[in-house]
Amino acid sequence: MTVTGDQDIVARFDGSDRVAVHSRDPFRVMAIAHELGYSLQHFRFTTGGTPSRMIFVRDDSPTARHRAAWTDYYIQSLGSWRAGCWPPNVPPSAIDPEKAAGLRLAVHLHEKYRLVPPMLVLGALCAGSPLLAWNAWGSTVPVAIFLALFALSGFALLWLPGYSRKVYTRYLADLERFDQEQRFYPPNTEQGRPA
Numbered sequence: 001m002t003v004t005g006d007q008d009i010v011a012r013f014d015g016s017d018r019v020a021v022h023s024r025d026p027f028r029v030m031a032i033a034h035e036l037g038y039s040l041q042h043f044r045f046t047t048g049g050t051p052s053r054m055i056f057v058r059d060d061s062p063t064a065r066h067r068a069a070w071t072d073y074y075i076q077s078l079g080s081w082r083a084g085c086w087p088p089n090v091p092p093s094a095i096d097p098e099k100a101a102g103l104r105l106a107v108h109l110h111e112k113y114r115l116v117p118p119m120l121v122l123g124a125l126c127a128g129s130p131l132l133a134w135n136a137w138g139s140t141v142p143v144a145i146f147l148a149l150f151a152l153s154g155f156a157l158l159w160l161p162g163y164s165r166k167v168y169t170r171y172l173a174d175l176e177r178f179d180q181e182q183r184f185y186p187p188n189t190e191q192g193r194p195a
Contacts (some may be wrong), residue, residue: 006081015058019056023051023073026043033134034104037068039056043109100178107175125150126157144185
């Protein structure tokens, strides 16, 4: 079943251990899931307007349960899941919950695949292009193209891991900043729980 509106999405995260969701708006689903105390376990990209498939598992850490309790409180009292992560008077530099969901997806994919697919492609290009250049020896243009491909793929093989680590670290820092800045708990609380 494909979910569309916020109420449909919220209803799917009912406290179950595992939730599967199909949606054309995956970042919104991931943002709501995070606020309701779920973490992404599996994500399948789709194209052509078909819904993306996501599988979430309930995060039972104290921080996630606390966040979920507040989100549930805001949904019940204000009708909005965004009230805790996107309160009034948010500074202009703040990270939107859906952008944070995109960052979470990038971190998830980085941790799951660790650059294996692009490194395999680059390795194949780097290994295969000299063989193709040798096979096309005598034709100036194909040899130049294959040797340029060899040089570019070799450079990318050396450059990509460091760049990927740098971006991954920046995404983690942005997610930490999102979690620090966006928490909005009203003063009428009792021991850090919704009143």
